[in-house]
Amino acid sequence: MKFKKQTLFSLAIAASVLASCSSKQTENTESNAALDNIMTRTSIRAYTADSISKENIETMLRAAMAAPSAGNKQPWRFVVIENRATLDSIGANFGSMKMASQAPLGIVVCGDLEATFPEEGRDYWIEDTSAAMENLLLAAHSIGLGAVWCGIYPMPDRVQAFSEMLSLPENIIPMGVAIIGHPQSAQEPKDKWNPEYVHYESWKKSGAKGF
Incomplete structure (x- = not known):
């Protein structure tokens, strides 16, 4: 026993x-x-005609809102664009966004100036919305979609054009737009690692010893 x-x-x-x-x-x-x-993850600029489900759109938005923000202010706001005429207009009017003309979806990431810090800390909204955008792109990639981040802010003409197109109030600033769709083909990601861009303790001779 x-x-x-x-x-x-x-x-x-x-x-x-x-x-x-x-x-x-x-x-x-x-x-x-x-x-x-x-x-x-890599930027995808060519898409099939297939639509994107509401579930996948929500998944990407939830991931975007899981990003960190200064003081947990969460100043991000989103405009989801599925209207064909609006996407075609974006593609026709901005050369770097021409892929919108064949994409089924665009998500404009905006910052709410009334939801961020006042005075010196006001511009934290740029960092916060950029973090949200990156999360959105990673989520898109993880569920088999392709996306590319197209900048809007700080280009005055783009900010004005998108503000008018989307009827944004004055306190809402469009930071960038993610053009999203099902990739036409797989693309190899670029290896962007460069130890020369790394400095340790202070700005001096670069190089990542031990990497």
């Missing part, structure tokens, strides 16, 4: 260790999946 109890105890310990290892492996796999999504 004593031997049986010891055996059962040993089996319980082994099961616990295996469960712990399995949990760690799962965590590592999930972590790698997140990094893979970041490293394989």
Whole structure:
């Protein structure tokens, strides 16, 4: 009986260790999946005619709103564009946004000046909405969509054009638009790693020793 109890105890310990290892492996796999999504994302400018489901649109918006923001102000606001005439107008009037003419979706990421800090901290909305935009792009990639970030702010003509097109109030500033669709073909991501862009402790001779 004593031997049986010891055996059962040993089996319980082994099961616990295996469960712990399995949990760690799962965590590592999930972590790698997140990094893979970041490293394989690339700007997609050619799309099929397939529409994008409401569920996928909400998934991207939820990811965008999960971004960090200064003081947790969350000044981001979004305008979802599916209207064919509006997308065609964007593509026709802005050369760098011509892909909008074949895309089924555009999401304009805006900043609410009344929802951010006053005075010196007012421009934090730019950083906050940029973080939201990146999350949106990563979410699009993770669900098999392709997207490209087209800048609006701080170009005065673009800000004015989008503000008028979308009937934005004065306190809402369009920061950028994500043009989104189902990719026509897969594209290889660019390896952008460059240790010469990295400085340690202060701005001096660059180079990432040990990388």
